Amino acid sequence: MIEIGEVTVPAATVARLPYYLRALRDLASRGVTTTSSTELAEASGVGSAQLRKDLSYLGSFGTRGVGYDVESLSSVITTALGLGSTHRLAIIGIGNLGQALANYSGYSSRGFEVAALLDVAPSVVGTRPAGGLVVEHLDALEEVLEREAVTMVVLATPGPPAQAVAERVVAAGVKEILCFAPVALQLPDDVVVRSVDVGGELQILAFHAAARAATAAR
Numbered sequence: 001m002i003e004i005g006e007v008t009v010p011a012a013t014v015a016r017l018p019y020y021l022r023a024l025r026d027l028a029s030r031g032v033t034t035t036s037s038t039e040l041a042e043a044s045g046v047g048s049a050q051l052r053k054d055l056s057y058l059g060s061f062g063t064r065g066v067g068y069d070v071e072s073l074s075s076v077i078t079t080a081l082g083l084g085s086t087h088r089l090a091i092i093g094i095g096n097l098g099q100a101l102a103n104y105s106g107y108s109s110r111g112f113e114v115a116a117l118l119d120v121a122p123s124v125v126g127t128r129p130a131g132g133l134v135v136e137h138l139d140a141l142e143e144v145l146e147r148e149a150v151t152m153v154v155l156a157t158p159g160p161p162a163q164a165v166a167e168r169v170v171a172a173g174v175k176e177i178l179c180f181a182p183v184a185l186q187l188p189d190d191v192v193v194r195s196v197d198v199g200g201e202l203q204i205l206a207f208h209a210a211a212r213a214a215t216a217a218r
C-alpha cells in the first residue's frame with residue numbers, strides 16, 4: 001500500500017493510474033468531456049470493475065447515468081500521481097538506450113523534463129545526443145543533480161556499475177530511480193526503484209507462447 005496524502009492506495013492501483021490518465025488525456029484531446037467506466041476501462045486496457053475499484057481509492061467520482069467528468073478526473077489522478085509540478089530527470093549512461101531515452105519527445109506532456117545527461121566514456125561526454133543538453137561526466141554527478149534540481153534518475157548504464165552509481169545518486173538525495181540495468185539494486189527502504197527488464201518481459205511472453213503451444217498439442 002502507498003500513502004498518497006490522506007489516502008492509502010494499493011501499489012497495483014498506483015501502477016494503473018498512468019494508463020487511466022493517458023486514456024483521459026486522449027479523450028480530452030478528442031473533445032470528449034464525459035466518459036463511462038466501460039469506455040474509460042476499455043481505453044485503458046483494464047476491466048470496468050477494476051477501474052471503478054481503483055478510482056474508489058481516490059474518492060467518489062462519477063454520476064450514475066452520466067459517467068465521469070474527463071477534466072476533473074484527470075486533475076484528481078494528476079494530483080494523486082504528484083504530477084502537479086514538473087519532475088526533473090537525469091539520465092545516466094548515454095549509450096544506445098540512454099540516447100533513445102534522451103531523444104524521447106513524450107516527457108513534457110506527462111510532467112517530466114530531462115535536465116541532465118551523464119556518462120563516463122570520453123567519446124560520449126561533451127556530445128549533444130538530444131540536440132540540446134551536453135553529456136556531462138559522472139565525476140560531477142552530485143554537483144549536476146543539485147544544480148539541476150533533479151528529483152528522479154533514469155539508470156541506463158551496463159549492469160556492473162549500476163549499484164555504485166545508484167548509491168551515489170541516493171547519497172545525493174534522489175530517492176526515485178528508474179533502472180534499465182539488469183541488476184537488483186540494494187538500496188535503503190525509503191528509495192523507490194522501478195526496474196524495466198525488457199528481457200524478463202519477453203521471457204514471460206515466451207512462457208505464454210509455450211503454454212499456448214502445449215495446450216494446442218493436447
Ligand SMILES: NC(=O)c1ccc[n+]([C@@H]2O[C@H](COP(=O)([O-])OP(=O)(O)OC[C@H]3O[C@@H](n4cnc5c(N)ncnc54)[C@H](O)[C@@H]3O)[C@@H](O)[C@H]2O)c1
Binds near residue numbers: 093121
Ligand atoms: N538497448 C536496449 O534495448 C536495452 C533494453 C533494455 C535494457 N537495456 C539495459 O540498459 C543498459 C544500457 O544498454 P545500452 O544498450 O544503452 O548499452 P550501451 O553499452 O550502448 O550504453 C551504456 C552506456 O553507459 C555508459 N556507462 C558505463 N559505465 C558507466 C558509469 N559508471 N556511469 C555512467 N555511465 C556509464 C557507457 O559509457 C555507455 O555510454 C544495459 O544495462 C542494458 O542491459 C538495454
